[in-house]
Amino acid sequence: MTIPTDRHTKAASAVADAVRAEALTKIYGTGDTAVRALDHVDVSFRAGRFTAIMGPSGSGKSTLMHCLAGLDAATSGRVVLGGTDLSGLDDTALTLLRRDRVGFVFQAFNLLPTLDAKANVLLPLRLAGRQPEPEWFDTVVDVLGLRDRLGHRPSELSGGQQQRAAIARALITRPDVVFADEPTGNLDSRSGIDVLDLLRTSVRDLGHTVVMVTHDPAAAAYADRVVLLADGRVAGEIDEPTVDTVIDGLRELGG
Amino acid sequence: MFGITMARLRAHPRRLVLTTVVVVLSVGFTAGTLILADSLNQAASLQEMPDAKHLEVPLLMLGAVALIVAAFVIANTFRILVAQRTRELALLRTVGATRRQVRTGVLVEAAVVGALGSAAGLALGAVSAAGIGRALSADHGSMPLVVSASTVVASMLVGMLVTVGSAVAPAAAATRVAPLAAVRAVPDGVDSPGARRRQTGVGLTLIAVGVAGLGLGVSVGLGAGIVVVVFAAAVCFLGILLLGPRIVPPMLRITGALAGRAAGRGRSTVELATANSVRHPRRAAATSAALMIGVTMVIGFVTVAESARASVGVVLDARVPADFVLSPVEPGGLSDEAIRAVDDLPETGASVELYTAIVDTGEVGTVEVLGTDLQRWAQIAQLDGDGNIADIAAGDVAIDGGTADEFGLGVGDTVTVFGQELPIGYIVDTRTMYHTGLVLAPATFRALAPEAASGPEYFAVDTADGVSPSRAHAAIEETLQAWPDIMLRNHVEAKERLNRGLDQTVSVVVAILGVAVIIAVIGIANTLSLSVHERRREIGVLRAVGLTKAQTMRLLGVEAVLTALVGALTGVTVGVGFAYAAVLSMERMIFVVPWGYVALTFVVAGALGAVAALGPARRAARMSPVVALATE
16 A cells, blocks of 8 residues: 555556566475575566477476466465465465466376366366356367367377367366476377467467477477576577577577 | 395385284284183183183184185285286386296285284284283183184284285286386276176176075075075175176266265265276275175174064064063963952053964864954054954954965955854954964853863063053062962063173174274275375376365265265175075064164264275375376
């Protein structure tokens, strides 16, 4: 109340940023064995954009994603997702936030083997005890081409089909942000291209926000922007990336 | 291989802790029984303490139930462990471990668990026996604790045999892991279609043979019948166990669907739990079968005991369910004065005189004929039947329904009694009559029967309203001092004594079988704990996409409770079924389903299931989604 101007600017930036990290630090272990996975990272991800996070192994890209998504707690600093500061939330509040406002796409697909594709897609809504909006469900299913696969178990689906079901699961709640962790890592190149196309479609046509961790420059080239990470710090950014600019950017990190 | 096994045991101590506890409990029970029996024997020879040796055999039989349940749990554990280790075993095979070495590895692990568990069980048995011995000593003088070498050897041997024996099949399964089949985890409990058909065939055959045997036992009747019933029940039970993987998953699905409907908003977790519970049919079947065994025994026993209680009038005296019965010490009749004196006491209420004779009738063969006032007799004996008992004419005869059916007689037909044709006026429900034959009015009986001259053979009398049975008993006894040739039977007291005896037996047997139930519940905890370990990635995914900690706990809780309820349901059904056959084979017994115990069984099973889930559920809820996702 005492500094309304400041509050106002923060609120305004929250609208534009789907998620942002402020001075985010994550330290694993203590004493001599302590590892600084994230070191005062300041980074923001605009709503309605497709951003890739890249960096060599151990650069902290997975840790950053886990902290941004409310899966892991940071040691210090804060994460603001859709205007909510995650640092003050307890486990249940974080879980509900993930359920209602975050979508996940994993490298290993991670569909539940006991459920068919449809039940997997609807899982976050079911956990919330909510009914899907029929039109949105149809849109998601049709965009991802899952219509004739809804009754199949994951074991009866190809890798590409499983990953498309996983993307549908991520989109069904209309989340503030979809986090994708190496979504093409377990796929052949054609299915991988499919998945990247779909992620881009979900941003361009459906208005979603996607943050993707990848080590593949070809995958990163599908994004609107690439954030480069090295040794737990932001080491650079590339707007409108191409495969070549991404490879160059990574090479500079190495050198 | 031994070195590798030991290293693995050290690396994952928790995985076998619950299994070891199961061995400890079952061996502890057996060892405790043996030690107690030896000690009591010793005490008997030293100080003339009452010999309790006759308890040893039934106790050891109950101990065998605990061991069988334990074998189920142990076999299940090793099967799960082998399934989870497919990758590791395949790796061992790839680097050159022979089939034999893989098998030996699993068996050595079982042997270590068996040895540790049996030793601890022996100690537990000795401590328990000492405790019980001290409690007994308070009443009967001191009792030495005798731990004989044969007890030690027998307990260790039984523990080792059960544990290693239970691991034989899983060890054989381990050898079938092909070196290159490591890539994908094969779901546990998927048998080849041929093996499945064979199992179903054998199971159905055993059940058919068992049911036929039960029928045979029932038709053999009193005496040998019950022995046939017990053996047939065992055969039937084996069949049901074999069919388990076919029966249990559908039952879990149905129970889960019902629970889901009742859960309202919590429905999604119930649905997920149901899907998880039916994932490994053999695992689910074995886990709930362990509980089913104990519940079958408890409910079967309680049903027979409660049926015996309900049939108490039959057991005591088929014909006289009144509170008190007077009869002459020597064959003959009761004097009229004595009957009047007792009947006139203010402490006595409804009464009736009974004459009996064995009569060769033309129509229904040789039967027992009762001469009594049917209306008063009906009041005391709570007879029931077709038609209004008040309508029966003075000269009419009543007949029990069974005999009437057998000879195709109905109201209006006649029977010849004492050379006189008498019309049938009333048909008594066979179940309430307690005896088969005819009933005549006393006047008719006296007029026709030569036996009636010396007076009625029995005088049955109830306690007056508002008077305690013991006061009535005292009053009658005092009155009868004038007639020392009359015997007084106190049915109230006899029934109470019988009820007390039944109560005691039921509570002792249920308490002992409780050990088997507890072992089964540990089995549920064990299965759940192992599957939490196996499903950590899935739990991580669920946590990531929005399963709260509370929902995670509920998910696993529901899974355990479903398994327990299905185990209880099969156990109750089978137990009541077996008890029904047993009761039928004992003639003149009324069959009663002990609904109170049945309800209690479900409540206890559900509660124990929830308790069993507590540890694994907490562990699952505490897993960080990140850690769970990272595990490969």
